[in-house]
Amino acid sequence: MYRVAKASEYLVVTGAGINDINITKKAWILPGQSWTKFDVSPVNYTFEVQAMSAEKLPFILPAVFTVGPRLDDEASLLKYAKLISPHDKYSNHVNDLVQGIIEGETRVLAASMTMEDIFKGTKQFKQEVFQKVQLELNQFGLLIYNANVKQLVDVPGHEYFSYLGQKTQMEAANQAKIDVAEARMKGEIGAKLRSGQTLQNAAKIDAETRIISTQREGEGKKEEIKVKTEVKVFENQREAEVAEANAVLAKQKAGWAKEAQVAEVEAEKAVALRDAELQKEVERMNALAMTEKLKAEFLSKASVEYETKVQEANWELYKKQKEAEAFLYEKEKEAEAQKATAEADFYRRKQIIDGDLYAKMKEAEGLKALAEAQGTYLRTLLESLGGNYGALRDYLMISGGMFQELAKINGEAIRGLQPKISIWTNGGSESNAEGGGSALREVAGIYKTLPPLFKTVHEQTGMMPPTWMGTLTNDSSQ
Numbered sequence: 001m002y003r004v005a006k007a008s009e010y011l012v013v014t015g016a017g018i019n020d021i022n023i024t025k026k027a028w029i030l031p032g033q034s035w036t037k038f039d040v041s042p043v044n045y046t047f048e049v050q051a052m053s054a055e056k057l058p059f060i061l062p063a064v065f066t067v068g069p070r071l072d073d074e075a076s077l078l079k080y081a082k083l084i085s086p087h088d089k090y091s092n093h094v095n096d097l098v099q100g101i102i103e104g105e106t107r108v109l110a111a112s113m114t115m116e117d118i119f120k121g122t123k124q125f126k127q128e129v130f131q132k133v134q135l136e137l138n139q140f141g142l143l144i145y146n147a148n149v150k151q152l153v154d155v156p157g158h159e160y161f162s163y164l165g166q167k168t169q170m171e172a173a174n175q176a177k178i179d180v181a182e183a184r185m186k187g188e189i190g191a192k193l194r195s196g197q198t199l200q201n202a203a204k205i206d207a208e209t210r211i212i213s214t215q216r217e218g219e220g221k222k223e224e225i226k227v228k229t230e231v232k233v234f235e236n237q238r239e240a241e242v243a244e245a246n247a248v249l250a251k252q253k254a255g256w257a258k259e260a261q262v263a264e265v266e267a268e269k270a271v272a273l274r275d276a277e278l279q280k281e282v283e284r285m286n287a288l289a290m291t292e293k294l295k296a297e298f299l300s301k302a303s304v305e306y307e308t309k310v311q312e313a314n315w316e317l318y319k320k321q322k323e324a325e326a327f328l329y330e331k332e333k334e335a336e337a338q339k340a341t342a343e344a345d346f347y348r349r350k351q352i353i354d355g356d357l358y359a360k361m362k363e364a365e366g367l368k369a370l371a372e373a374q375g376t377y378l379r380t381l382l383e384s385l386g387g388n389y390g391a392l393r394d395y396l397m398i399s400g401g402m403f404q405e406l407a408k409i410n411g412e413a414i415r416g417l418q419p420k421i422s423i424w425t426n427g428g429s430e431s432n433a434e435g436g437g438s439a440l441r442e443v444a445g446i447y448k449t450l451p452p453l454f455k456t457v458h459e460q461t462g463m464m465p466p467t468w469m470g471t472l473t474n475d476s477s478q
Contacts, residue, residue, distance in 0.1 A: 001029040008041045012081050023074075023081055038085035042068030042145045045098050049106045061106060066146040067098055067137065079141030098142070105132040125149070189303055196296035203289035207282045214278045218271055225267050232260045 004026040005011045013022040015033030029035050049061040069084070070076035087093050106129050113125070126149040134144050239253035378392070385391045397403060454465045454472060464472065 003027060003029055003035060005037055009037045009039055010077070010081070012036050012038060012085065021078065021081060023077055036085075038081060040069045040071060040080075042066045043094075045095060045102075047099050047102070049103045052107070052111060059110075061110070061149060063102070063106075064146075064148040065098070065102060065133075065144055067142050067144055069141055070138075070143040073141075076138070076141035076143070079139070081141075083140050084142070097140070098137070101136045102129075102133050105129060105136060108132075185303065189300060192296050192299050196292045199292045200289045203285045207285050210278055210282060214275060218275065221267060221271055225264060228260070229264060232257065 003011055005024075011024050011027055013024065013027050013029065013033055013035045014020070016030065018033070027035070044064055044066050046064045047062075049063060050058065052058045069080035084094060109125070109128055109132060126147060129149070130144060130147045133147075137144065236253065236257055381395065382389070382392050385395070450469075451472070454470075457463055457465075458472060
């Protein structure tokens with residue numbers, strides 16, 4: 001029976017005449033042989049790997065791997081035919097096998113990298129995962145044709161990437177606000193500066209124009225008054241010459257002269273008044289221009305001071321942050337130094353304690369050796385004395401100076417007592433001879449012993465017996 005495989009298939013023949021298996025595209029199937037087909041087209045495995053970075057941050061890595069048998073290597077194809085082809089390549093068995101290898105290598109690699117390294121070096125991370133997974137798949141004769149690692153995804157409850165995106169957005173928004181505020185500040189300062197310069201230039205031109213106009217008007221009026229005055233003077237001369245001829249005309253001429261003089265004075269005063277008004281207007285415009293200039297200067301100065309204060313505040317904040325970091329670092333180093341000191345002190349105390357323990361042990365060994373030597377010595381003495389414990393005790397007391405010490409102690413005890421010895425007789429011998437051994441005589445004998453006893457107590461202690469028992473006399477009788 002002749003069999004031919006499709007373009008994406010291979011025949012696996014085994015049985016009579018074949019030592020292991022034979023992989024071919026076409027073959028004659030002889031009696032005693034069995035055959036099967038297996039598809040070598042790659043398969044896509046899509047899954048999500050839950051891993052954890054070196055900072056203990058969990059994340060999800062969606063990935064798609066295209067895996068199939070290695071066709072350019074006969075040994076790999078044999079492995080695939082033996083290990084994988086008996087199973088359906090879409091079955092859970094093959095899927096779990098491939099997914100387990102990929103997940104295991106991905107988790108191991110992710111645990112050795114930080115989240116920042118994984119996020120920034122996605123291409124390198126993909127290449128390392130590709131290489132490590134390929135090494136594991138080689139033992140099954142499989143080859144990774146394509147590996148697509150998608151964007152990292154947050155694990156529910158651990159929104160690292162979401163917070164990272166929010167941080168980037170907030171930083172961009174804050175920078176945009178700062179740029180807009182700076183542009184607005186520069187625009188407002190420039191506009192105020194231009195407006196102030198325009199007002200200053202306009203006021204300057206107006207003042208110069210008014211000054212020139214006033215000067216021209218004053219010069220014109222002066223020329224007019226000068227001409228009128230010369231005319232009047234000529235007329236007055238003419239009138240003076242004819243004054244004698246016409247008195248009335250002279251009086252009128254005098255009046256005209258007076259009016260001319262008044263008009264001249266009024267003209268001069270009017271010119272002075274107008275000049276003063278124009279000067280006042282010029283000063284007002286100068287004051288207005290100066291005010292606008294001062295406003296612009298104060299605004300510029302205030303803006304500069306504001307920026308300076310902001311920079312100083314930022315510097316103070318930065319300096320305080322650095323001081324706090326330095327203080328924290330100093331405290332950490334102090335804690336480490338204290339820890340090292342405590343460990344050194346502990347080691348020193350341990351060495352002292354070990355030394356004391358060793359000394360005590362040696363002392364105990366010495367005492368034990370001394371006790372054993374004394375025991376041997378006492379056994380030897382006891383054997384020498386024939387087992388007589390009394391003789392051994394007396395020997396030890398004599399050799400230890402015990403009797404001398406007892407005598408010394410007794411002597412010290414009675415030193416300074418100055419005892420007094422009294423001898424009493426009461427005829428006891430005669431009474432015993434007369435009365436025999438009756439009980440009354442015994443009681444009488446006891447009663448006779450009381451006077452010397454009371455006398456002795458009185459001499460030693462100064463105490464007297466109670467009156468109901470009797471009294472002591474100088475001759476020691478009752």
